[in-house]
Amino acid sequence: MPVRDTPLPTVLEPGGRTIGAEERAAVLRVLDSGVLCSTFGGEGRALEEEMAQLYGRQAAVACSSGTAALHLAVAAARIGPGDEVITTPISDFGTVGPVLAQGGRVVFADVRAEDGNLDPEAVEAAITPRTRAVIAVHLFGGAADTARLRQICDAHGLLLIEDCAQAWLGEDGDGRLLGTTGDIACFSLQQYKHITAGDGGLAITDDPELARRMRLFADKGWDRTEGRIHREPGLNYRITELAAAVARAQLGKVAEVVRVRRERAEQLAAALADLDGVTLPPRPDGHAWWLFPLLVDDNARWAKGLAAEGVPAMPGYLERPLYANPVFSGYPDGLCPQAERLIDRTLLVLPWNEAYTPDDVADIAEAIRRVHAA
Structure with a gap:
């Protein structure tokens, strides 16, 4: 006889998620408002404020997915054709897709045998004059060595991006929250993550210029304070008010x-x-x-x-x-x-x-x- 003859709870059923009365109330609140687009509503902005407060960072930018959050980060880093970004070969395609979309080249560095996270020495060995950034993935929720990677990036003038899609409220060996060492950290609200809005993403930073670039890129490069003018490229990666409202309820449970x-x-x-x-x-x-x-x-x-x-x-x-x-x-x-x-x-x-x-x-x-x- 097998040990189990009934399935374990999964994230694809109600019993394996924390969705309840708070999320229902959030959805109805948005529907009753009649405003479902975050450009004109308050849920997306409130989610950003609450996320920044949770992680103690200066700014958060909400968007439509974790992959979109990484694209905001890569675009804010000004990655373009011929630029190289070093990252791990053990991750979701969402980690590397944004680099390809910007015309950059992905450089894969090897990982540590004990946990599958980036080996900092392999990262340093992979740096060339074309390198512009490093994306560190906290695999399965375990900490990559962001302290050492921060040192390497600072020594070579590189941006450090943390992919925290799998690492909500994870900590490094010094008890520091994962997502607070990199220049930008990206999070996912996809169905399989710790908390979910179905899809959705968040990027956090302490750099006001990076925050400005990410906010513009998420909204077609449109600075709405100066009229309908597009000074730089962008896409539509806006989160919806429905997703943001559900994410706010979930954020309180993470x-x-x-x-x-x-x-x-x-x-x-x-x-x-x-x-x-x-x-x-x-x-x-x-x-x-x-x-x-x-x-x-x-x-x-x-x-x-x-x-x-x-x-x-x-x-x-x-x-x-x-x-x-x-x-x-x-x-x-x-x-x-x-x-x-x-x-x-x-x-x-x-x-x-x-x-x-x-x-x-x-x-x-x-x-x-x-x-x-x-």
């Missing part, structure tokens, strides 16, 4: 979401602590636990074994490094050996959810122990 995810993750980590050959994230205290990553000897075998026990798991997280996708050319196999080994062999990722009960976590632990024993 601290509790992360707290419960951490509590359940601590339970699982304790249950697995004595298993040889199963490696947990190296710095769990500040982890945001978007997913629960493990290092094993054969991720395909482990994923198959866990599925047989009723526990889903993703071998490698991605099917291939980003640079191995057909959209790219000129990136050879073996470019980032640590990333390739993680994807092909050692990285196993479990879905994670604040709706998991202690009994759910106990079942996951038992399933892992059974596969380990086999």
